Amino acid sequence: MTIALDPYEKAILSALQKNARLTMQELAAAAGLSVSPCWRRMKSMEEVGVIRSYTAVVSPQKLGLTECVFANVTLERHVDGVVERFEAAVRDWPEVLDCFAVTGDADYILRIVAPSTQAYGEFLSRRLFKVPGVAHVRSNVSLREVKSDTPVPLDHLP
Structure with a gap:
């Protein structure tokens, strides 16, 4: 099933894919949101599986x-x-x-x-x-x- 994303969710994903260690305040600022709506959108994307995990990319x-x-x-x-x-x-x-x-x-x-x-x-x-x-x-x-x-x-x- 394909999930439709709004512009804020796309901005959240874009920022997280560049740096998953952003604080919630930094992530919210990057997405143009306040902290609470940013957190809710991120949690929603985690629950439906758009965001599968957070990890460090290690050089083999x-x-x-x-x-x-x-x-x-x-x-x-x-x-x-x-x-x-x-x-x-x-x-x-x-x-x-x-x-x-x-x-x-x-x-x-x-x-x-x-x-x-x-x-x-x-x-x-x-x-x-x-x-x-x-x-x-x-x-x-x-x-x-x-x-x-x-x-x-x-x-x-x-």
Whole structure:
């Protein structure tokens, strides 16, 4: 379900996506509101799921996770339990930053970080290949990050 946002809510989202550590006073000023209406709008967007969470964006490279790998995973067949077991396993693995069910040659695309290609190989052997129903994994290693961003574009909203 798509949520319609008023200009104040768009301004709140824009400000929060730039800096989620703003005080309520700073956020209200950025949105052109007083504190109480700003707080109510923000809480409403949290309740309906427009705002999912607040987090710090951490650099994997600065923490030694220098390898970024995109794994295209194909399952053997879509029978009872295979998809559910695979998705449950992926949710538990901290190395997997993103997982998307996709169309095309693969069933899923995973974005995985690791300290080395050897560590990624161990991840494949110890985790991914152990999940029942995984038929094939095709890996693409990132050479360099060109763009990685978290703000959702708001320009298309009426």
